[in-house]
Amino acid sequence: MNEGPLVLGIETSCDETGVGIVRGHTLLADAVASSVEEHARFGGVVPEVASRAHLEAMVPTIERAAASAGVRLSDIDAVAVTSGPGLAGALLVGVASAKALALGLGKPIYGVNHLAAHVAVDQLEHGPLPEPCLAMLVSGGHSSLLQVTDVTVGVEPLGATIDDAAGEAFDKVARLLGLPFPGGPHIDRAAASGSSVYVDFPRGLTSRRDLERHRFDFSFSGLKTAVARWVEARERAGEPVPVNDVAASFQEAVCDVLTRKAIDAAVTHGIDDILIGGGVAANSRLRAMATERAEAQGIRVRVPRPGLCTDNGAMVAALGAELVARGREASSLDLPADSSQPITTVVA
Ligand code: KG4
Ligand code: ZN
Numbered sequence: 001m002n003e004g005p006l007v008l009g010i011e012t013s014c015d016e017t018g019v020g021i022v023r024g025h026t027l028l029a030d031a032v033a034s035s036v037e038e039h040a041r042f043g044g045v046v047p048e049v050a051s052r053a054h055l056e057a058m059v060p061t062i063e064r065a066a067a068s069a070g071v072r073l074s075d076i077d078a079v080a081v082t083s084g085p086g087l088a089g090a091l092l093v094g095v096a097s098a099k100a101l102a103l104g105l106g107k108p109i110y111g112v113n114h115l116a117a118h119v120a121v122d123q124l125e126h127g128p129l130p131e132p133c134l135a136m137l138v139s140g141g142h143s144s145l146l147q148v149t150d151v152t153v154g155v156e157p158l159g160a161t162i163d164d165a166a167g168e169a170f171d172k173v174a175r176l177l178g179l180p181f182p183g184g185p186h187i188d189r190a191a192a193s194g195s196s197v198y199v200d201f202p203r204g205l206t207s208r209r210d211l212e213r214h215r216f217d218f219s220f221s222g223l224k225t226a227v228a229r230w231v232e233a234r235e236r237a238g239e240p241v242p243v244n245d246v247a248a249s250f251q252e253a254v255c256d257v258l259t260r261k262a263i264d265a266a267v268t269h270g271i272d273d274i275l276i277g278g279g280v281a282a283n284s285r286l287r288a289m290a291t292e293r294a295e296a297q298g299i300r301v302r303v304p305r306p307g308l309c310t311d312n313g314a315m316v317a318a319l320g321a322e323l324v325a326r327g328r329e330a331s332s333l334d335l336p337a338d339s340s341q342p343i344t345t346v347v348a
Contacts, residue, residue: 013086080320
């Protein structure tokens with residue numbers, strides 16, 4: 001397969017140093033070095049630790065990606081890099097590295113939006129994106145519903161979390177239950193042998209009054225507090241906390257709201273395809289519930305495999321290749337890292 005532009009993508013917005021290489025829609029390499037274990041004892045990502053880890057991992061990860069793709073860096077058509085949103089210091093390492101590479105190779109650079117990259121990555125697994133599609137991005141840093149008409153031009157936000165991100169809620173509740181960081185995969189696993197109807201936890205922003213103002217928005221901080229209260233009450237009473245049941249009931253509440261709102265947004269906007277991305281898209285209950293509920297409405301659901309849902313360089317390369325293929329203008333070499341780059345800006 002020798003079709004499409006050969007693009008190297010660099011991702012450093014949080015704690016993963018990702019370098020991916022794609023040709024068109026074909027994934028050639030996806031090298032990731034994670035500093036997650038260095039953050040685990042703090043219960044969350046420490047920005048300074050992440051930046052330093054990116055610095056150390058960058059060159060070896062680029063070399064690993066090139067070797068596993070079997071390409072020479074000089075063969076690359078363009079360099080893409082996450083320019084935002086994300087942690088400022090972490091983004092800076094990726095952007096500076098991408099600039100050095102692009103300058104050294106004499107190739108164009110594309111500073112791309114992290115969220116749009118989470119959408120574009122699905123092309124590597126399922127082929128060209130259905131356009132328009134409704135993207136639900138759920139990760140440790142964001143929870144958004146987006147209308148995607150052309151992922152290389154702009155993405156229209158329909159709703160987002162008004163407090164904690166979905167992944168953040170998973171991480172905080174895991175901590176309450178004594179499970180390690182990052183909590184999502186541990187809750188997923190614990191929930192598999194728990195009862196999802198053990199506790200009827202609140203579904204944020206779903207009352208009729210809330211729906212008037214926040215129809216496509218999410219709120220997870222009330223749910224997190226409800227879990228904390230429930231666990232505290234059990235502990236005060238000297239009773240054991242049924243971790244698996246609480247995990248399953250919490251996970252059910254999150255997935256219920258996410259899928260309900262995503263499907264409502266798709267139906268309201270006449271969109272037949274939902275795409276789920278971001279780390280929380282790896283959640284087994286979310287994948288099953290979204291597929292089942294969407295199918296009942298005649299809506300198709302696409303979710304990339306878990307390794308492509310969490311942060312990686314392949315997603316950045318995938319969006320970069322699409323930008324090149326569609327003839328979009330490259331960024332300039334003085335491109336900044338923008339920790340709050342808006343989703344409407346696909347290329348900085
Ligand atoms: O997209 P991502 O790798 O990084 C950010 O941009 O945040 O997402 C990480 C988040 C973490 O909060 C993690 O707990 C969550 O995704 N996550 C999961 C699962 N796997 C990862 N949440 C629920 N279920 C999972 N299986
Ligand atoms: Zn992400």
